[in-house]
Amino acid sequence: MHVAIIGNGIAGITAARELRKRKPDWRITVISGESDHPYSRPALMYVFMGHLRYEHTKLYEDWFWPRNRIDLVRAWVTRIDVARKVVELDHGAPIAWDQLVIATGSQSNRFGWPGQDLAGVQGLYGLQDLELLEGNCRGAKRAVIVGGGLIGIELAEMLHSRGIAITFLVREASYWSNIMPAEESQLINQVIRREGLDLRLSTQLREIVDDGKGRACAVITDRGEKIECQLVGLTAGVSPSIGLLAGSGIETGRGVLVDPSFRTNVPGVHAAGDCAEIRMPGGKNRIEQLWYTGKMHGQVLARVLAGEDASYDRGIWFNSAKFLDLEYQTYGLVHMNVPGERNLYWQAGDGLHALRLVYTDEAVIGFNALGIRYRHKTCERWIQEKRSVEYVMQNLPEANFDPEFFRRHEREMVRAWKEQIA
Amino acid sequence: MSAGWVGTTAIGLIALGASCAFWFAARGRTPGIRHDGIMFRALTARGAIAWLLGILFTGFYVVLYFYEDLQGKGLPRVLDGGIRLLDPLSRALSGHDADKWFLYGTLYTLAVLVMGVRMLAKYRHNRYHQVRTCSVMFFQLGFAYLIPAFLKALAQPEFYFSYFWPLKPYYLFPSGIRDLISRPGGVGVFMIAWAAIATFVATPVLTFFYGKRWYCSWVCGCGGLAETLGDPFRQNSDKSLRAWRIERVTIHSVLVLIVITTVLLWLNAWKGILGGASQTFERLYGLYIGAIFSGVVGVGFYPIFGSRVWCRFGCPMAAILGFFQRFFSRFRITTNGGQCISCGNCSTYCEMGIDVRAYAQRGENIVRGSCVGCGVCAAVCPRGVLSLENGSTHADRYAGADRPVQAFLEAAGVRPRT
Numbered sequence: 001m002h003v004a005i006i007g008n009g010i011a012g013i014t015a016a017r018e019l020r021k022r023k024p025d026w027r028i029t030v031i032s033g034e035s036d037h038p039y040s041r042p043a044l045m046y047v048f049m050g051h052l053r054y055e056h057t058k059l060y061e062d063w064f065w066p067r068n069r070i071d072l073v074r075a076w077v078t079r080i081d082v083a084r085k086v087v088e089l090d091h092g093a094p095i096a097w098d099q100l101v102i103a104t105g106s107q108s109n110r111f112g113w114p115g116q117d118l119a120g121v122q123g124l125y126g127l128q129d130l131e132l133l134e135g136n137c138r139g140a141k142r143a144v145i146v147g148g149g150l151i152g153i154e155l156a157e158m159l160h161s162r163g164i165a166i167t168f169l170v171r172e173a174s175y176w177s178n179i180m181p182a183e184e185s186q187l188i189n190q191v192i193r194r195e196g197l198d199l200r201l202s203t204q205l206r207e208i209v210d211d212g213k214g215r216a217c218a219v220i221t222d223r224g225e226k227i228e229c230q231l232v233g234l235t236a237g238v239s240p241s242i243g244l245l246a247g248s249g250i251e252t253g254r255g256v257l258v259d260p261s262f263r264t265n266v267p268g269v270h271a272a273g274d275c276a277e278i279r280m281p282g283g284k285n286r287i288e289q290l291w292y293t294g295k296m297h298g299q300v301l302a303r304v305l306a307g308e309d310a311s312y313d314r315g316i317w318f319n320s321a322k323f324l325d326l327e328y329q330t331y332g333l334v335h336m337n338v339p340g341e342r343n344l345y346w347q348a349g350d351g352l353h354a355l356r357l358v359y360t361d362e363a364v365i366g367f368n369a370l371g372i373r374y375r376h377k378t379c380e381r382w383i384q385e386k387r388s389v390e391y392v393m394q395n396l397p398e399a400n401f402d403p404e405f406f407r408r409h410e411r412e413m414v415r416a417w418k419e420q421i422a
Numbered sequence: 423m424s425a426g427w428v429g430t431t432a433i434g435l436i437a438l439g440a441s442c443a444f445w446f447a448a449r450g451r452t453p454g455i456r457h458d459g460i461m462f463r464a465l466t467a468r469g470a471i472a473w474l475l476g477i478l479f480t481g482f483y484v485v486l487y488f489y490e491d492l493q494g495k496g497l498p499r500v501l502d503g504g505i506r507l508l509d510p511l512s513r514a515l516s517g518h519d520a521d522k523w524f525l526y527g528t529l530y531t532l533a534v535l536v537m538g539v540r541m542l543a544k545y546r547h548n549r550y551h552q553v554r555t556c557s558v559m560f561f562q563l564g565f566a567y568l569i570p571a572f573l574k575a576l577a578q579p580e581f582y583f584s585y586f587w588p589l590k591p592y593y594l595f596p597s598g599i600r601d602l603i604s605r606p607g608g609v610g611v612f613m614i615a616w617a618a619i620a621t622f623v624a625t626p627v628l629t630f631f632y633g634k635r636w637y638c639s640w641v642c643g644c645g646g647l648a649e650t651l652g653d654p655f656r657q658n659s660d661k662s663l664r665a666w667r668i669e670r671v672t673i674h675s676v677l678v679l680i681v682i683t684t685v686l687l688w689l690n691a692w693k694g695i696l697g698g699a700s701q702t703f704e705r706l707y708g709l710y711i712g713a714i715f716s717g718v719v720g721v722g723f724y725p726i727f728g729s730r731v732w733c734r735f736g737c738p739m740a741a742i743l744g745f746f747q748r749f750f751s752r753f754r755i756t757t758n759g760g761q762c763i764s765c766g767n768c769s770t771y772c773e774m775g776i777d778v779r780a781y782a783q784r785g786e787n788i789v790r791g792s793c794v795g796c797g798v799c800a801a802v803c804p805r806g807v808l809s810l811e812n813g814s815t816h817a818d819r820y821a822g823a824d825r826p827v828q829a830f831l832e833a834a835g836v837r838p839r840t
Contacts, residue, residue, distance in 0.1 A: 010764075043765035051457040051802075056766040059783070061662060161458040195452060291763050320761050322804045325454030325547075329761070329806055373806035376759025401758055401809050403800055405549035 001026045004097035006077050008032035011273025012103030014298025016070050022306040033076030034126050045154045049161040080248045082266045102271040106238035115208030120216040121232040124155050140164050140230035144219045146205045147236030148175045150321050155233045167198040167227050181335045183345050188323050195324050240275040253277050255287050260311040262301045272297035316380050331379040332366035334358050346413040359389040373401035429507030437532045441539040448543035455802050466654050472725035480722030487713040515571035534562040537650035550797050558646035566643045581613045584641050586620040588680040589739035593617040596691035633753025634743035635795025652729020656773035659728030669735050677741040683707050730773040744791030749830040755788035758807045768799035789820045
């Protein structure tokens, strides 16, 4: 049995590793045009900022792959032939497979803005984007970043670390306010501004101006303002990278359409990670573009490939990020307008620590932590066990995951919350 | 103030100026992890400046340890000027003129203090680092610099209360004990008792509750220098599996050597059967391990191989503490669920060369004998995944944690694995 995996991102590589644990004698090939070895995509920013070298971001040492007999092939796949069961590459012989995994990830969104293909305009997704950025930021004094999400703020931090002034265009009235409740979103706005970044809320990109030589020299916003800049970062989200599948017979929608076991319409062909669009009963298909979901997809997919009866259930939601110096962790349902939900929110006087509890009459359903680390397992267990808000407040210090000697805020939080409830 | 104080004052002012520079430079930035450009700079990324500094450090140690030999070959007395500058300070503290060890101790202490201030400024958002940095500064200044000098002034043995066997093997050598016991008054006996209790009681008990960090990154002078002067170079330690294999052989070899040396010396003191052979062993250990390994290589190579070369590859104290930490301790680094993004900051900034990420990305806790508990992995983690904890149970430590003796014997190959 030969399993070929297109894409060495976290979904594809997790599937390969987990499959190897289950099937010691199967042949496993992972094909990537991006890099020789699997690396951590979220760490790209640290390579650019000089915290790490590219080598440090490799998931394992190079000997790991031959020892586990996972063949890594460096090539771009040009065509998938499901009838002959081969993939064709941009160089080298085609690869025949018995089972195929499509884990091609995402690409940066470009919404048809005038000038979006000029030199000096780019997204941030992979290693090639990083190389491009090295060139584009040379001599740049100001960069305009379009899109108030996680990649946008990372790109802002990256360029800021090189002394480039940042103008940050955010469509929403507050940063990441489609995900974050108002208070947290406000707090992040403040952190961004305190760091000296020019945050423009409720502002959209209208066009990117050509300097006459095919290079971006300014942007014009929907308010008619012209902002001079030498670099434009387009970070308004990502969408599945599925151009490769055109004409292959594999069904696609916004992404590669799969069932909850990551099977496509073609037997033996699977898709997982950012590029997969999971069909859900009720018709609201899911595309999940997080590192963590990619990893979980890969784990389930490996079991499916090995012939087990497995399907994906993402369990209790969690995510984490870092906004400049502000760490963020979330568990369960926050800002989801669950019927009957109530919120308790506490924020420290310095505006650098905050915690939110979301609960209903029955139980606590969500946590949002900013500038405080909270224990994944404890929060998950409380949500799973449907613990009451009183129970959670009583046991809150148990969930704190901050380092030793850090100031513990729980007593203050609970006092404030009890007053709010009363 | 006599003219002699001018030199001492000048050195003090330079140190103060450097401390202020670090402090105010950091104050101008928002608190947080500021590792920007570390991989681009010649000083921190093994560039030309790092090599020059490495050669300078190494050269200093060679001169320090092999001073007399150099003079014999007609080379100039390079350290004498510096030593004479410190005469007034040395006389004030210990009542004696400065010697090269006083010069060394002064520079060492100043390095810990000045670079300690740098750490305090760098980590002003992190109380764990503030507390432990204050601790190493305190122990270096008090226990490893002032108290030994005061003891000398009182005509007592120059005893270091922060070093124990086997890092300072002399304290449990027959010659060391004889020397201490021969002093008038009860001070010598107190010191012997201190040394024995530190080695046989404090070491296992404190390591059980807190891990080896109570010593390696809170008390020890070698650790203190690594955590302060060595901090800019911590990312240069080798994280490869190959390095780990070498480390396991060398550190345990040094431990075996010092145990043999100690046993031989005691056998000799007891029966006198070995004649001069055991002293030769002692002298060779002092030269190759004490001077060359822990000094010349250990500190001299900071800018190239990272700050903990000696602690990781050589220190026999670390080896013993490591056994306790691995098999008889509540300490471990816990991993926060499935939140690791495999970025590699933890592994890169681990001065002991532990591949922290390898555990974190599998959601496993880190129980490694070599971890000195500096806490930098937890500080640099951008997702809040790591935390140093002294657990009250064995449940989340490692397979066999509920029967540590058995697990230890299995790991040592004495008993077959079950």
